[in-house]
Amino acid sequence: MMNTPLLLSSMIERAEQYFPGKQVISRTLGGIQRFTYKEIAERTRRLASALEKLGMQKGDKVGTFAWNHHRHLEAYFAVPCRGALLHMVNIRLSPEHLVYVINHAEDKILLVDEDLLPLIERIQEQLETVECYVIMSDQKEVPNTTLPNAFSYEALLDVGDPTMPFLHDLDENTPAGMCYTSATTGMPKGVIYTHRSLVLHTLSLGLADSFGIREEDVIMPVVPMFHVNAWGMPYAGTWFGATQVYPGPGLSPAVIAQLIEEEKVTVTAGVPTIWLGLLKELEENPRDVSSIRGLVSGGSAAPKGMIRAFIEKHQIPFYQGYGMTETSPLVSLSKLTTTRAEKEKDQAIDIIATQGLVVPGLEVRVVNEDGDVPRDSKTMGELIIRGPWIADSYYRDDRSKNTFKDGWLYTGDIAVQDEHGYIQITDRTKDLIKSGGEWISSVNLENALMSHEAIFEAAVIAVPHEKWQERPVACIVLKDAYKQKITKEEIIDYLKPQFAKWWLPDEIIFMDEIPKTSVGKFLKRELREQLKDFFVKP
Structure with a gap:
């Protein structure tokens, strides 16, 4: 077999060659902009050339501090396809x-990004390695x-070489990208992605039983590019030739709905x-x-009530995925197999609310102190994973x-598996509630609470208890129409x-409001701090 390296350059070059007229639609501060893949490829080459003129060399780290737009997409390829490493900095x-x-x-x-400059200006004196800044704006003036x-950015592209070649002699294990965890405790941890790992992960997104991304699709990543x-x-949209829509800054539900309808x-x-x-x-x-x-929903458990509303009221196929920064991120997806669709039609929402089946290419196990747990939907253990797009260390x-x-x-993550192998995350190890020697899953309680028609968001945490060690307390945000109209007792009765x-x-x-992390997860650490003096008496 030919030993050809798996490189990101193959993705942008394929889009340029086979889908030159397909569009990348980008919402920026100046409005909606449209570019063809031919134009994106040329701009990407110009960017690579310009960055090298600024001193970028193989192995260097180039950071992005930006929203989802076409310039960020160009950086996704311009930096790694010349042997450097793109660090996507979490703006939150x-x-x-x-x-x-x-x-x-x-x-x-x-x-x-131009509108994010104040965040960097405030810390510029503390940045030890940054030699220059490239301002991404619709204007050519700094x-x-x-x-x-x-x-x-745009002025640099004007003088960049539109014929700058992408490198094809890189080792496929060359670092290409880098993200840091969102750090609910301690400092963030860095995860490096190689060309090989990103190519294989991208292939998984094209599988029919995964995201199934294909040329005829119009994809819109709402999850941040950082x-x-x-x-x-x-990467998948580019390689497979799909039309891509980037929602840009000032994102709101109204903007998302408008882009879905119009594009x-x-x-x-x-x-x-x-x-x-x-x-x-x-x-x-x-x-x-x-x-x-x-x-597709991921990052934390989706409430069953929300899943049901999308599927039954709006006829939108809804899937829950599972992954982490360390896993690139796709690990599993909650699509129904034909067997389950036929035999368990009435339980479809319950199945979709799980984290689903592991995608081809990865292995998962659920283990506790006794070893691998049985697939009985009730024995809990820690989920462990291995595969070609799973990190093997922190940077x-x-x-x-x-x-x-x-x-x-x-x-x-604490999980159970059912007899079919479907994964159900029951909690984080640090968020499990131990009461009277027994475990209580905060995630299961949260999912049940958010299925109540009056509840918009719910987070459950443990508070110290004099007799039972810990007890669950639910923090709830009601929908506007139900505020002051529902009691604590009614909610308990519902559970x-x-x-x-x-x-x-x-x-x-x-x-x-429930405090959240930079990527929209409930920040239970802060909730626990707010309620640290809240003791439930026996």
């Missing part, structure tokens, strides 16, 4: 964490900024909080979203030894038929 990190990840990654050049050595490569959708989006992906917002928007301002053949971080053991990634008595929350706390 705290200043402390921003300084840490940029310095830890040793970013040499930083590409920054905007007013206190950043030193600042250049205009978060685990936008779940790989930019006839067929596949989109994002976190549950995004889809809760979209569902509310569709209820208040109906749109034609019938073009969608696949809406320059001693914490690797706690997560990567004997060739497996120990996820820290009673679904759980054992000792699982029921000891307290319901109504809140205006």
